Amino acid sequence: MNSERKIAALGGAPAFQSPLHVAQVNLPAWEKVEEMFKGVFGRHYFANHGPLVTELDRVLSETLQVEHAISVTNGTMALMLLARSLDLPGEVIVPSFTFPATIQALTWAGLDPVFCDIDSESHTITAELVEQKITNRTVAVMGVHLWGRACEPESLTMLCENYGLKLIFDAAHGIGCKHKGRFFGGFGSGEAFSFHATKVLNGAEGGCITTNDADLADRLMTMRNFHPSETYTNVPLRFNAKMSEAQAAMTLLSLKELKYNIAANKGRYQAYMKGLAEIPGLSCIEYIEENNYQYIVVEVDDEIFGLSRDDLVDALKLENILCRKHFYPGVHNWPKYKLESLFLGNTEVLCKKIMQLPNGQAMSINDVNKICKTIFEIRDSREFVELKDEFIR
Ligand SMILES: *Cc1c(COP(=O)(O)O)cnc(C)c1O
Numbered sequence: 001m002n003s004e005r006k007i008a009a010l011g012g013a014p015a016f017q018s019p020l021h022v023a024q025v026n027l028p029a030w031e032k033v034e035e036m037f038k039g040v041f042g043r044h045y046f047a048n049h050g051p052l053v054t055e056l057d058r059v060l061s062e063t064l065q066v067e068h069a070i071s072v073t074n075g076t077m078a079l080m081l082l083a084r085s086l087d088l089p090g091e092v093i094v095p096s097f098t099f100p101a102t103i104q105a106l107t108w109a110g111l112d113p114v115f116c117d118i119d120s121e122s123h124t125i126t127a128e129l130v131e132q133k134i135t136n137r138t139v140a141v142m143g144v145h146l147w148g149r150a151c152e153p154e155s156l157t158m159l160c161e162n163y164g165l166k167l168i169f170d171a172a173h174g175i176g177c178k179h180k181g182r183f184f185g186g187f188g189s190g191e192a193f194s195f196h197a198t199k200v201l202n203g204a205e206g207g208c209i210t211t212n213d214a215d216l217a218d219r220l221m222t223m224r225n226f227h228p229s230e231t232y233t234n235v236p237l238r239f240n241a242k243m244s245e246a247q248a249a250m251t252l253l254s255l256k257e258l259k260y261n262i263a264a265n266k267g268r269y270q271a272y273m274k275g276l277a278e279i280p281g282l283s284c285i286e287y288i289e290e291n292n293y294q295y296i297v298v299e300v301d302d303e304i305f306g307l308s309r310d311d312l313v314d315a316l317k318l319e320n321i322l323c324r325k326h327f328y329p330g331v332h333n334w335p336k337y338k339l340e341s342l343f344l345g346n347t348e349v350l351c352k353k354i355m356q357l358p359n360g361q362a363m364s365i366n367d368v369n370k371i372c373k374t375i376f377e378i379r380d381s382r383e384f385v386e387l388k389d390e391f392i393r
Contacts, residue, residue: 009318020367028250046244059252067211078194086189088111091113095125098327123350124150144173171193200294201251282298282300298357300355328351
């Protein structure tokens with residue numbers, strides 16, 4: 001490969017002039033945003049389930065082909081309300097290999113997370129692993145469709161039916177993804193989505209819960225508003241989880257562009273696959289089913305690659321390529337949740353090996369190729385590989 005350029009870790013100029021963040025935000029054209037907000041200002045209706053939130057609930061249920069969609073302030077709130085709506089005290093079996101919001105939502109909902117290891121290929125919990133964690137305190141299982149790949153809906157449904165447990169999903173990564181031809185949204189009792197600015201569907205902040213259970217939908221619609229004027233059924237506790245018209249405006253605009261943004265993600269993903277395939281020791285996760293291609297997830301085999309995941313992330317940072325080490329160090333290692341008796345073998349290994357590369361609207365295929373080339377240059381920079389500890393620490 002081209003070794004003329006001195007890598008940034010050895011004092012060369014960074015590959016990119018300004019920082020390239022892992023999540024490149026998807027934004028609609030300014031004119032469209034202006035038009036949408038003119039409507040909001042004109043109506044003088046900003047909160048409390050205005051016309052745009054009502055429209056969004058309808059469009060989301062239509063898009064995801066599910067009976068009910070209930071928009072809320074963010075994905076964490078969607079998870080919290082969904083978990084709280086079960087109205088069951090006890091333990092919920094959940095992966096640790098997930099964004100920390102998954103676990104904290106359970107704690108806020110008054111439930112006790114019990115960590116389950118994951119399969120090293122799918123990165124998700126499996127029915128087999130979950131079954132080993134079931135005790136008489138278990139009330140539910142929360143699966144995470146990590147990287148938009150389905151978390152065994154059929155076998156988890158069967159397991160939960162056998163044991164009389166509730167099943168819910170964190171689908172924060174899963175908008176637009178399908179399992180066996182079905183969009184995420186209708187699996188388990190309910191699923192929670194995120195429209196955070198860094199997700200493929202960008203509502204600035206936002207989220208929703210989807211369900212085919214009419215009673216659950218009534219409970220969730222009641223719970224998202226603290227005021228009794230909006231009451232569909234009896235619930236023990238309510239919250240202010242109402243999405244604003246501003247968020248609904250952004251989410252509706254982003255929904256219109258979802259297909260286009262997913263197609264563009266797919267193009268970049270394929271360019272990464274091609275570029276990284278030529279680098280021994282790096283492997284990019286595969287998407288067999290329909291996905292939104294938001295996450296470029298790479299596993300670093302340090303012996304074959306010659307550098308560890310952490311060394312590569314540090315060296316890329318100096319090139320202005322800001323990668324992430326999700327989900328290092330793992331929520332099960334947080335002081336609040338740590339149990340000496342707990343060992344999650346595959347989770348521990350993946351926390352040390354997995355990284356995410358930048359993707360999203362602001363990036364071109366050329367940028368992707370340049371990132372792959374920079375990874376080559378870092379690996380081939382013998383001086384760096386041998387003396388990396390002095391250069392970057
Ligand atoms: C982003 C994310 C969340 C939280 O969503 P917010 O909208 O940011 O609150 C929860 N779970 C997972 C897996 C996520 O990636």
